[in-house]
Amino acid sequence: MSYAKAEQPGKEGAAREADAKVRLAREVVLPPRSRGYVPVQTPFQGNGVITQRHQVYERHRVHVATGTMYCTANQTWWVEVTQTGGTSKRLPKGMVLGHMSAYSGTVAAISREEWASLSPSSATAPDVTDPVEEPHVHTSNVSEGLRP
DSSP states (O other), X not given: OEEXXXXXXXXXXXXXXXXXXXXXXXXXXXXXXXXXXXXXXXXXXXXXXXXXXXXXXXXXXXXXXXXXXXXXXXXXXXXXXXXXXSSOEEEOTTOEEEEEEEOOSOOOOOOHHHHHHHXXXXXTSOOTTSOOOOOOEEOTTSOGGGOO
């Protein structure tokens, strides 16, 4: 785990923000044009936000979902990925998918219905009756208790 230097320009208070790599916990094979979950680990401990390593998308066309969570150091957890390429991708154990950084803000989950009720205009509100086309979610490699 590394710590940013507080004297960096534009990084006031950055010395308190930890940053750790998020690595695949085991080898995975992602089918073409699919969305699913992969097991990952990080040495990060506490409330954090995961961000994608840009090289993962540039090289493999795999997008890692950004999100916040509470992490327990070196414990396996699941992160959502979307593979946009036309061929299967084999990703090796230990591959860096992203980074986990300290996060102290408020985290809230909101449904489409709640989002629609908060929109200032019906023109910008999502249509909660319109089903959203989403790619198939592969959950065969996700523990039963963690499946959506």
